[in-house]
Amino acid sequence: MVGVLANGPGPFVLLRADMDALPVRESTGLSYASADTSASGEPVMHACGHDVHVVCLLGAVALLARARDEWSGTLVAVFQPAEETADGAHAMLDDGLASLVGRVDVAMAQHVLPLPAGTVSTRVGPTLAAADSLRIVVHGRGAHGSMPQAAVDPVVLAAMIVVRLQTVVAREVAPGDTAVLTVGSIQAGTKSNVIPDQAVVLLNVRTYDERTRSSVLDAIERIVRAECVASGSPRDPEVQVFDRYPLTDNDADVTDRVAAAFTAHFGERGGVLAQQSASEDFSDIPVGLGVPYTYWGIGGIDPETYRVADEAGRVAQDIPVNHSATFAPVIQPTLDTGTEALVVAALAWLGRA
Ligand code: ZN
Numbered sequence: 001m002v003g004v005l006a007n008g009p010g011p012f013v014l015l016r017a018d019m020d021a022l023p024v025r026e027s028t029g030l031s032y033a034s035a036d037t038s039a040s041g042e043p044v045m046h047a048c049g050h051d052v053h054v055v056c057l058l059g060a061v062a063l064l065a066r067a068r069d070e071w072s073g074t075l076v077a078v079f080q081p082a083e084e085t086a087d088g089a090h091a092m093l094d095d096g097l098a099s100l101v102g103r104v105d106v107a108m109a110q111h112v113l114p115l116p117a118g119t120v121s122t123r124v125g126p127t128l129a130a131a132d133s134l135r136i137v138v139h140g141r142g143a144h145g146s147m148p149q150a151a152v153d154p155v156v157l158a159a160m161i162v163v164r165l166q167t168v169v170a171r172e173v174a175p176g177d178t179a180v181l182t183v184g185s186i187q188a189g190t191k192s193n194v195i196p197d198q199a200v201v202l203l204n205v206r207t208y209d210e211r212t213r214s215s216v217l218d219a220i221e222r223i224v225r226a227e228c229v230a231s232g233s234p235r236d237p238e239v240q241v242f243d244r245y246p247l248t249d250n251d252a253d254v255t256d257r258v259a260a261a262f263t264a265h266f267g268e269r270g271g272v273l274a275q276q277s278a279s280e281d282f283s284d285i286p287v288g289l290g291v292p293y294t295y296w297g298i299g300g301i302d303p304e305t306y307r308v309a310d311e312a313g314r315v316a317q318d319i320p321v322n323h324s325a326t327f328a329p330v331i332q333p334t335l336d337t338g339t340e341a342l343v344v345a346a347l348a349w350l351g352r353a
């Protein structure tokens, strides 16, 4: 869904909010908690806080629409579906977003994070990780569990792959570079005395530059193929990459301009965002449109709750993070801060001097 608010000559500013939810059963106990199930029967919850993003962008558009005398230019509000499946931004581009909005000079987006509510934080350069998920099927030869000589055991093969993959980050990525490689699922077999004929490994990779990204993905494929050879696997493995998220690499000039506007408006509530290992498909939109962009974080945790956890050194344990069934951004000052942040950032381009 795209709204265009044309208000005279000037820059074209695109603000984007993602709208989708997650198949998580909400356990916040809030009166406005998500319904138990969606139409498809799966649990559903705004566990990533995208409902916050939608409300803030609606609020920002309403404020700017009411104050047309204060600015000049065009505001493009993009409400994007399917961020969590990494294909919503691309789908909007494929559906003709570029021709729909015409010109765009700068694109911006924000995310509510497990940081103190009322704060906004920006970062220049790589800010959110690129992400790649892989589904790997390795083949063995099934047999009776008592007759291993008749088998090529895919359980052992998959186990060797998992162990060897631990060396990719430890031994192949330069100490100054960052990468995360997690094997999130390994599945094989049905019974203690049956050697199965295949194993399926699901893994997830996070990186912050394309060189590291491609070298890690190459290393995974090399190791998988080599372990299959080492085991005498009867068939080549199948390696499928899915849920690919682009790197979010904030433009320095755009970010500096937004950060200066935040400092002027928010004072000490503005800060620097730490590099995040989460991922986003927002940058597909500005990259697809060929325009610079920035992406910032807003806090969603009650400041006093956060302070207590921080002083006890227990933020990681006590503060629910995005995608948790108990993630519950406080309504205020989260919504006011996110709404103001969008308005302030947009006015950094659209405001009358
Ligand atoms: Zn999410």
Ligand code: ZN
Pocket (backbone or CB within 6 Å): 048, 049, 050, 083, 111
């Ligand atoms: Zn999200």
